[in-house]
Amino acid sequence: MSRKFFVGGNWKMNGTKKVADELLSNLVKGPLDPNVEVLIGVPAIYLDFVKEKAPCNIYVAAQNCYKTEKGAFTGEISPSMLKDIGIDWVILGHSERRQIFQETDTLIAEKVNHALESGLSVVACIGETLEEREAGQTEAVVAKQIKAIKEKICNWQNVVIAYEPVWAIGTGKTASPQQAQDVHKILRKWLCDEVSETVAKTTRIIYGGSVTSSNCRELAKECDIDGFLVGGASLKPEFVEIINANQ
Numbered sequence: 001m002s003r004k005f006f007v008g009g010n011w012k013m014n015g016t017k018k019v020a021d022e023l024l025s026n027l028v029k030g031p032l033d034p035n036v037e038v039l040i041g042v043p044a045i046y047l048d049f050v051k052e053k054a055p056c057n058i059y060v061a062a063q064n065c066y067k068t069e070k071g072a073f074t075g076e077i078s079p080s081m082l083k084d085i086g087i088d089w090v091i092l093g094h095s096e097r098r099q100i101f102q103e104t105d106t107l108i109a110e111k112v113n114h115a116l117e118s119g120l121s122v123v124a125c126i127g128e129t130l131e132e133r134e135a136g137q138t139e140a141v142v143a144k145q146i147k148a149i150k151e152k153i154c155n156w157q158n159v160v161i162a163y164e165p166v167w168a169i170g171t172g173k174t175a176s177p178q179q180a181q182d183v184h185k186i187l188r189k190w191l192c193d194e195v196s197e198t199v200a201k202t203t204r205i206i207y208g209g210s211v212t213s214s215n216c217r218e219l220a221k222e223c224d225i226d227g228f229l230v231g232g233a234s235l236k237p238e239f240v241e242i243i244n245a246n247q
């Protein structure tokens with residue numbers, strides 16, 4: 001069962017309308033490998049603007065959403081609001097949400113469940129800190145994070161898992177292809193043992209953490225790395241090269 005390569009660019013809290021236009025024209029110019037699914041994670045305020053302009057081969061994603069449809073949750077946006085403006089994807093559980101905004105495994109799992117039930121597809125992020133890796137806890141940490149999600153959802157069809165070691169995000173310290181492959185393999189085995197063999201074989205597990213045009217090809221060669229979630233480099237012209245890492 002083959003898994004289509006998936007590359008997301010997470011703009012985080014960056015950009016203006018002008019920058020969004022430039023990034024979109026870079027993607028339109030491409031050319032992009034047609035065998036890759038491409039997503040851009042856009043700040044909430046620009047979602048409508050970008051969705052109107054993005055070509056249909058680029059998924060536009062929110063970077064967060066809340067776990068209920070509506071109500072007194074000042075500052076939050078709901079999956080149904082995203083659907084209302086034509087957005088079909090959301091990134092949830094990013095380490096910046098976990099660390100800076102104190103989002104717990106449980107809250108993230110609830111958000112993933114509600115987003116899926118509302119008809120969104122989800123990039124669900126997990127990953128260990130440097131301290132956890134050095135303490136030999138990587139496997140336990142990612143298993144705990146993915147288990148929390150498993151306990152809340154019943155369908156993995158619209159889920160992409162992003163393994164993003166916190167120590168590699170925005171630091172320039174990419175995981176080596178072997179380090180990333182080791183964790184992706186553990187995650188796939190976990191899915192096989194705890195969910196099903198089919199889910200293990202079909203779910204994309206993408207890597208994030210200082211991916212650039214210089215290291216993407218080596219990472220892409222690993223059999224359990226099904227793509228990337230790219231931060232800083234998604235704001236540069238080299239994002240096209242990362243999308244085309246398999247060519």
Ligand SMILES: O=C[C@H](O)COP(=O)(O)O
Binds near residue numbers: 094168
């Ligand atoms: O969502 C993307 C990750 O946080 C990776 O960011 P980065 O490529 O800037 O390290």
